[in-house]
Amino acid sequence: MVAERSDPSPACRYGGGVRVLVTNDDGVEAPGIVALAARLHRAGHEVLVVGPDADRSGAGAAIGPLHRSEPIPMAERHLPALGGVRVIALERPPATAVYLACLGAFDFRPEVVASGINPGANTGHLVLHSGTVGAALTAVGLGVPALAVSLKWSEEPYEWATAAELAVPALEWVARRPGPPAALNLNVPNVPLHAVRGVRGAELAPYGEVWVAAADVREGDVRIEFRGADHEPSPESDAASVLAGWATLTLLHGIAADPAPDAAAAVAAVLGERPSGASTASGAPTATGAPTGPGTRTGGT
Secondary structure, eight states, rough: EEOOOOOOOOOOOTTTOOOOEOOOSOTTTTHHHHHHHHHHHTTEEEEEEEEEESSTTTTTOOOOOOOOOOOOOOEOOOGGGGOOOOHHHHOOOOOHHHHHHHHTTTTTTOOOEEEEEESSOOOOGGGGGGGHHHHHHHHHHTTEOOOOOEEEOOOOOOOOHHHHHHEEEEEEEHSSOSOOOOEEEEOOOOOOOOOEEEEEEBBBOOOEEEEEEEEEEEEEEEEEEEEOSSSSSOOTTTHHHHHHHOOOEEEEEOOOOOOOOHHOOOOOOOGOOOOOBBBBBTOOOTTTTTOOTTTOOOOOO
């Protein structure tokens, strides 16, 4: 499904402003997060910036050590480009910032999380390793919808304003989307806004922009070489669409899981055979091969 680019309309088209936590994996003073936070603030949203104090790219959804006995160092930062927006730097990955904010650590419980703008697209299944996307998925796990925003990597100056402009309606859409919270992954070509061909809903490519081609193990270290993919991604994928000049949107639903009764029966075999109807560790009788929930022990035959 494709929506052709049209002249941007004023923000908040979906209603009044919302409380937005803005984070990233490049550090709170990176130009991408400043552009995103500033644009969302101008759109009428209540913005709080909490992110790493330095580059934490590739952190995924890591939260680092969270022990009651170990305080997390933090510092307030003043960024003139953000006016009165509060900015907090943590010595932790971006998912930690999301986790703490959603728990009310900064007297600000977000209604939606915006992560980015990342310099470099986060496309394909490599979103698993992205700190930008990982922060958004962490929010979803805590019951808060989220948006991840990335610009295609370039050696030319980054068009932060393009991604920030598209992020406004994307954030407002995911914040008010009915149903369980989800993360909307927005990837944008690095061109001026007028040069974006349009916006597409896209599937994840099998790989992102790059994949590991070779790993050279030497004494004392491992050297990894990254090369371009050896195949063309599907034209319907996010990776191909961004390369072709389209902005892409992909809805990510967090961790997808299914019960595994067959696997449970196979593992339970090491416990020995149990007659049908024997009590489990929880005291509830079960039929052979019929799972009763987490930790079920079933009889084997």
